[in-house]
Structure formats: structure tokens, C-alpha cells
């Protein structure tokens with residue numbers, strides 16, 4: 578079974594981007610950790626990143642059409658703006674899990690609304706790179 582792990586804008590900059598908030602772990606580091614854990618769980622990871630909203634919409638649709646088991650998504654700032662992502666998640670039957678490195682609820686008010694979270698199966702946030710690992714474990718149990 579395949580799990581899509583989708584990453585939105587600026588997450589390609591992890592490691593050097595605001596390390597006091599997001600840590601020094603890179604997206605490649607996270608991909609490696611997820612792949613090791615996926616192997617143990619008998620799952621396959623398809624990890625992607627884009628700075629473009631429409632790519633994320635396309636990949637949610639693709640995950641659903643291709644028979645993937647679940648989507649894990651860190652939508653970055655599109656979390657707080659994207660009705661297109663909300664609608665994409667609502668429009669498919671595959672379970673979608675929202676993840677964040679930081680805890681948006683403990684940050685600026687403009688991060689307190691999540692259009693993605695309002696459509697997702699569930700959300701994991703605030704645990705740094707471990708948020709992704711927890712999401713993978715949750716996906717494995719679905």
C-alpha cells in the first residue's frame with residue numbers, strides 16, 4: 578500500500594528556514610525517516626513537495642485515483658488560505674491527514690484557521706519532524 582506525503586510551499590527550505598520554529602531537520606531527512614518506518618509497517622511512501630497550490634490539488638486527486646491508502650499533507654501556508662485544497666479533500670474518498678511541524682494554534686491569529694483541517698480525517702501538529710511519523714502510524718492503522 579502506498580501513502581502519499583505531500584508538502585506545500587517553503588517546505589523545500591526546511592533546515593535553514595526559521596530554524597527556531599521549524600528546526601534544522603531537512604525535508605530529505607524527514608523522507609528518510611518516513612521511508613525507514615514505512616518499511617517496518619509494510620508501506621510505501623511517495624513523498625513530494627511543491628510551492629504551487631494546483632500541484633497539491635492534482636496530487637490529492639492522483640492519490641485517490643491511483644488507489645493509494647492515504648494522503649499525509651503539510652500544506653504550509655495554504656493551510657490557512659486554500660478553499661481549493663479543502664474542496665479537493667472533500668471531493669475524494671481517500672483519507673487525508675493534516676500535519677504541521679509547529680503548532681499553528683500557538684502562533685499568529687492568521688494561522689488559527691485551517692481550511693485543510695476542516696476537511697481532513699484528522700490533524701497532527703506541534704511535534705516537529707515527529708508529526709510526520711505520528712501521521713504515518715495513524716495512516717497505517719486506518
Ligand code: DQA
Nearest residue numbers: 651653654677678679681688
Ligand atoms: C506549517 C505551519 C504553517 O502555518 C506555515 O505557513 C508553514 C509550515 C508547519 O508545518 O508548521 O509553512 O505548515
